[in-house]
Amino acid sequence: MHELGITRNVVAIASDAAKGRRVLKVTLEVGRLSGVMTEAIRFCFDTVVEGTALDGAELEIREIEGRARCQACGAVYLMPTLFTSCPCGSRDCERIAGEELSIKTIELEEAA
């Protein structure tokens, strides 16, 4: 539900940073545990960018796997869901990746 708004935030943040230049490419980092569907962002992107500095820009989304460090045994393990327990059985973990939701970089057209 919130992906359209999130995509609008992408456009707002990138347009601000572009200061009037055209944005050729936007790279996002979206964790698989962030609660945001990358398909939905892609779906919205072409529509949301129309008429903005991002019109025609390429969208790259780097999806980040969920990872956690087990507080019991110290192992770092993959966490495909928010409630994946450590192979050792413990659920006491610190999530170290997978919740990203940010614009990493934008690529701007060279100033004339």
Next chain:
Amino acid sequence: MCGTCGCSSTNKVTITNLESGLTTTLDRGNHDHDHDHDHDHDHDHEHVHEDGTRHSHAHHHHHGHDHDHPHHHDHDGTHEHDGLDHHHHAHDHTHADGTTHSHPHVHGHAHHHTHAHEPATVVALETRLLAKNDALAERNRAWFAGREILALNLVSSPGSGKTTLLERMIRDLGREMPIAVIEGDQATANDSERIHAAGAPCVQVNTGTGCHLEADMIARGLAELKPPVGAMVLIENVGNLVCPALFDLGEQAKVAILSVTEGEDKPLKYPHMFQASRAMLLNKIDLLPHLDFDVEKAIENARSVNPGIAVFRVSARTGEGLQAWYDWIREQAAAVRASPI
């Protein structure tokens, strides 16, 4: 509306102060820009239409998929021509409608790109997409801290009994600490009228078609409410277990309310919300004799998503179990008073 949730296209958030009876519209600058863009865009659109409905849409797609990847990295030859053609098309065409814009640049760029391989400028932003809301939420948090106010963000599905719980809390705790309430609903002031009747100052935020509260709405609500030092501010979020999980309001804690008339697997279905919450109230336990709800299973599910979540079994209607919940609130309020600003 809600530029951040996107669940609709209009943006009319209203704030009703139940004390004064006045309703005002929340001006959300960010979103006005969006609207401007939309309008500009309509104009462009007609232009684009003329020389190519075929063009712009079809092209964006080819562009993104066929063209960009090979073009930037591996291939130099045949694909490049493709790309160049596309570019030319795009430019001729933007030219027609966009003299006001910097389209000569666009033109120049295509040339740079293909001939000289001049790299585009890459700007590292490292900006969280919810940065604006997060910044406003931090401001609210500091505002609360400076006034030693405990703020709780109550989240649940519609119909879990949030408003009944609030009415009860106002009656039971109102003499102990001042309580002020921010009510979030898409429409109507029904809930805030109930809160007002229960004796607490209250503002109603109507989000229109938006499905969650955001930090700017809370800031505005606080400006209306002016809760005193040492108060508790209870924020009743829009009934929704999805979007409110992502939006920090500056509260000390989110509290999820799950009524036993719902499924015990809700924490697994909506893990973000139960993970974001510090406490879970299992409400309507007076109805348990009539239901198949498995309390232990529900708690196990919540703990599987969030091992540290505090769980309280309560009935806002009969008052059963509320003392333990109130003790938790007193602990949180004491922690707020004790913490340095």
